[in-house]
Amino acid sequence: MVTIYDIAKEANVSPATVSRVLNRQGNVRTETAQKVLRIAKAKKYSPNVMARSLRTKRSNLIGLIIPDIENPIYPAPVRGIQDVANRKDYSVIIHSTDGDERKEIETIRRLSAAGVDGLIINISESCTLLVEEISKLRKSSLPVVALGPRHPELEIDCVSVDNEKGAYLAVEHLLKLGHRKIAVVLGPKDNLSSKERFAGYKKAMDDYCAPIAEEWIYEGSFKLGSGYQAAKKLLAEKKGIEAIFCVNDVMALGAMNAIQEEGLKIPEDIAVVGFDDIELAALSKPSLSTVAQPKYESGKIAAELLFKQIEGAQSPGKYYSIEPNLVVRQSTLKVTQINTS
Amino acid sequence: MVTIYDIAKEANVSPATVSRVLNRQGNVRTETAQKVLRIAKAKKYSPNVMARSLRTKRSNLIGLIIPDIENPIYPAPVRGIQDVANRKDYSVIIHSTDGDERKEIETIRRLSAAGVDGLIINISESCTLLVEEISKLRKSSLPVVALGPRHPELEIDCVSVDNEKGAYLAVEHLLKLGHRKIAVVLGPKDNLSSKERFAGYKKAMDDYCAPIAEEWIYEGSFKLGSGYQAAKKLLAEKKGIEAIFCVNDVMALGAMNAIQEEGLKIPEDIAVVGFDDIELAALSKPSLSTVAQPKYESGKIAAELLFKQIEGAQSPGKYYSIEPNLVVRQSTLKVTQINTS
DNA sequence: TTGTAAGCGTTATCAC
DNA sequence: GTGATAACGCTTACAA
Numbered sequence: 001m002v003t004i005y006d007i008a009k010e011a012n013v014s015p016a017t018v019s020r021v022l023n024r025q026g027n028v029r030t031e032t033a034q035k036v037l038r039i040a041k042a043k044k045y046s047p048n049v050m051a052r053s054l055r056t057k058r059s060n061l062i063g064l065i066i067p068d069i070e071n072p073i074y075p076a077p078v079r080g081i082q083d084v085a086n087r088k089d090y091s092v093i094i095h096s097t098d099g100d101e102r103k104e105i106e107t108i109r110r111l112s113a114a115g116v117d118g119l120i121i122n123i124s125e126s127c128t129l130l131v132e133e134i135s136k137l138r139k140s141s142l143p144v145v146a147l148g149p150r151h152p153e154l155e156i157d158c159v160s161v162d163n164e165k166g167a168y169l170a171v172e173h174l175l176k177l178g179h180r181k182i183a184v185v186l187g188p189k190d191n192l193s194s195k196e197r198f199a200g201y202k203k204a205m206d207d208y209c210a211p212i213a214e215e216w217i218y219e220g221s222f223k224l225g226s227g228y229q230a231a232k233k234l235l236a237e238k239k240g241i242e243a244i245f246c247v248n249d250v251m252a253l254g255a256m257n258a259i260q261e262e263g264l265k266i267p268e269d270i271a272v273v274g275f276d277d278i279e280l281a282a283l284s285k286p287s288l289s290t291v292a293q294p295k296y297e298s299g300k301i302a303a304e305l306l307f308k309q310i311e312g313a314q315s316p317g318k319y320y321s322i323e324p325n326l327v328v329r330q331s332t333l334k335v336t337q338i339n340t341s
Numbered sequence: 342m343v344t345i346y347d348i349a350k351e352a353n354v355s356p357a358t359v360s361r362v363l364n365r366q367g368n369v370r371t372e373t374a375q376k377v378l379r380i381a382k383a384k385k386y387s388p389n390v391m392a393r394s395l396r397t398k399r400s401n402l403i404g405l406i407i408p409d410i411e412n413p414i415y416p417a418p419v420r421g422i423q424d425v426a427n428r429k430d431y432s433v434i435i436h437s438t439d440g441d442e443r444k445e446i447e448t449i450r451r452l453s454a455a456g457v458d459g460l461i462i463n464i465s466e467s468c469t470l471l472v473e474e475i476s477k478l479r480k481s482s483l484p485v486v487a488l489g490p491r492h493p494e495l496e497i498d499c500v501s502v503d504n505e506k507g508a509y510l511a512v513e514h515l516l517k518l519g520h521r522k523i524a525v526v527l528g529p530k531d532n533l534s535s536k537e538r539f540a541g542y543k544k545a546m547d548d549y550c551a552p553i554a555e556e557w558i559y560e561g562s563f564k565l566g567s568g569y570q571a572a573k574k575l576l577a578e579k580k581g582i583e584a585i586f587c588v589n590d591v592m593a594l595g596a597m598n599a600i601q602e603e604g605l606k607i608p609e610d611i612a613v614v615g616f617d618d619i620e621l622a623a624l625s626k627p628s629l630s631t632v633a634q635p636k637y638e639s640g641k642i643a644a645e646l647l648f649k650q651i652e653g654a655q656s657p658g659k660y661y662s663i664e665p666n667l668v669v670r671q672s673t674l675k676v677t678q679i680n681t682s
Numbered sequence: 683t684t685g686t687a688a689g690c691g692t693t694a695t696c697a698c
Numbered sequence: 699g700t701g702a703t704a705a706c707g708c709t710t711a712c713a714a
Contacts, residue, residue, distance in 0.1 A: 003691055014701045019693060029699060046454045050395040051691030054706045059391065060455075061434070070420045070637075072620075075411045082410070082437050091455065093402070093432045096423050113387040114401075114432065253624060279413075283594060285626035296411075344707055355685045360709060370683060392707035395690045686713075691706105698701080 002043045010039050022047065053115060060090050062306060063111035066122045066147075067099040072250075072278050073295065074122075077147060080299025081120060088307060090117070101127040108133050118143035118306045125190045126151050143309030147302045149192035155317035157309070159302045161293035163193050166324030167200025170273045170291050171245050173326055175208040177334055179243040179271060183216040185230040185251050191222070197247040197275060215239055220251050227251025231258035241270065243332075249274035249281045249290055256284065256331065271332045286330030293324045343384045351380050363388065394456060401431050403647060404452035407463045407488075408440040413591075413619050414636065415463075418488060421640025422461060429648060431458070442468040449474050459484035459647045466531045467492050484650035488643045490533035496658035498650070500643045502634035504534050507665030508541025511614045511632050512586050514667055516549040518675055520584040520612060524557040526571040526592050532563070538588040538616060556580055561592050568595025576603050582611065584673075590615035590622045590631055597625065597672065612673045627671030634665045 004018040021036040053059045085092045097103040146158040187194030220226035246252035252274030277292035345359040362377040394400045426433045438444040487499040528535030561567035587593035593615030618633035
């Protein structure tokens with residue numbers, strides 16, 4: 001490994017000067033600077049990042065904590081984060097914690113000990129210990145931003161899609177199509193996104209004076225199978241349901257499978273709408289109406305907020321809400337529209 | 342920040358002793374050790390990783406370079422790598438380089454300068470500069486393993502699915518079903534996986550004495566649209582094709598869309614088989630027969646190989662081939678089988 | 683069993 | 699403009 005001392009010796013200058021040149025701090029004669037640069041290049045010098053970090057307290061690393069990179073909603077925001085980080089000469093360390101609070105806390109500690117310059121965390125459930133841990137980070141003045149639903153007690157920058165509004169759009173769409181008996185398939189009960197989306201469902205139903213029956217509400221797990229189960233159960237009970245709003249696409253796909261297995265037609269017999277707009281949604285038969293959220297964008301914005309903090313800005317714990325938009329496809333077309341499309 | 346000096350002072354011992362305790366090196370009286378541990382805990386000491394790395398030349402970081410985390414074939418191996426790394430108290434830095442050789446080389450340099458203890462690289466195309474760069478790493482004795490197709494000139498550990506065999510299985514399956522005129526939709530022409538899969542196609546055709554026509558070979562881009570285009574073209578030319586083998590599922594899905602648009606039935610009129618077994622494959626209508634590869638596993642194995650090197654094993658540039666397996670679904674059922682299933 | 687002290691490769695504060 | 703030199707926080711011979 002070649003150090004600034006090696007270069008200094010060869011250039012007949014002090015290591016300090018070499019450092020100054022390499023960091024373009026000025027205050028060096030152009031001649032000397034060029035000599036140093038030339039030698040550094042010849043010797044293929046590359047700075048020791050560890051040593052530099054030790055001195056400067058900057059690692060050019062940011063940490064990212066998500067539940068699971070295998071969940072198809074994460075790769076896009078991750079890529080958004082990578083892109084802005086890499087452009088700033090930063091690398092990103094990614095941990096999948098399965099939304100397990102203990103793992104999350106452990107990872108937070110590990111990463112802050114590793115000296116990351118900032119942290120982006122996706123909080124899926126509201127856990128008190130986790131919230132405490134994050135508050136500690138804030139106090140230690142490590143830049144942090146939350147990606148995903150905001151936790152009410154957490155005073156940190158947060159970027160998330162407006163889940164309530166998205167759900168409202170989806171359900172309103174069903175209502176406008178003339179449906180009244182609209183079932184809803186939720187995620188795990190502590191899940192923040194699910195809660196927000198459920199709130200949107202209720203608001204839309206209220207606004208359109210559609211009564212909500214307890215028996216239309218099904219608590220799922222975000223997984224394909226649970227959407228399938230939900231639809232099977234809902235149909236078996238013969239509640240006369242006209243449409244189903246699933247709080248994510250994966251469950252909606254499962255539900256569609258179940259509905260078709262029962263010999264019913266979508267959307268003629270039952271309309272289905274999801275949430276997320278995963279790639280699959282456009283390709284299923286029928287294609288799935290859903291709520292799209294700019295996922296890459298949300299990662300990008302989160303990273304930009306983080307870098308603002310890293311570069312010294314005070315973070316007021318602002319909430320950046322991303323506008324969702326409704327994507328109408330075949331799973332909710334009016335019957336009369338079907339032949340036309 | 343609390344350092345070992347703070348603890349040393351409070352415990353009336355030397356920093357060296359604190360270090361010994363914290364690293365459980367033994368040679369410390371149990372009493373002293375316990376006192377140190379207690380104080381460290383009370384003061385919420387956590388070691389400065391930068392300083393430690395500077396001394397030990399170990400960062401507990403590994404780097405991972407892939408084309409694009411948004412490509413659905415990567416999250417699973419990534420997760421496999423994360424899991425084995427995290428269990429060993431390592432974190433993983435992930436870069437998406439879009440398979441751009443310049444970015445790849447830049448990232449390799451950045452990561453090795455950052456002091457990662459090892460590198461896992463997914464090489465999708467065979468670029469001479471990249472190969473050179475990787476050889477350099479090997480010479481500098483940085484542990485490296487390749488994930489994905491092996492580059493012939495590269496003497497490094499490599500784990501990849503046996504693409505040729507997988508393709509062979511897929512095409513053999515079609516042949517056994519009685520098809521002879523089997524078209525193939527390839528990826529970009531320099532892509533290594535695509536080449537290997539094409540080789541499997543040819544071998545199977547040869548083995549079953551099925552002639553191959555130049556006009557059945559279509560060069561795609563791995564993207565949905567290119568599968569669609571391919572099928573449209575193949576059908577328009579009326580070559581009497583009976584089946585299509587697409588070297589990845591995404592193109593196969595596109596092809597199925599096109600076939601159905603042309604009013605043809607799958608598999609009655611045309612059979613389709615893909616490669617990858619992405620989640621979508623099971624859910625499409627009809628569901629897609631394809632070649633599955635244990636993706637999570639492959640990441641896991643790659644990481645395990647890397648850690649063997651990190652822990653001191655010599656790497657002989659071994660090639661670990663992962664067995665693919667054929668998944669038969671509706672897109673290739675014999676007509677007579679369809680009603681039964 | 684414990685302490686002293688010399689680095690690891692930088693950066694940054696002084697002087698000159 | 700440039701050069702000593704003292705950190706940064708840790709590990710590890712070598713002494714004691």
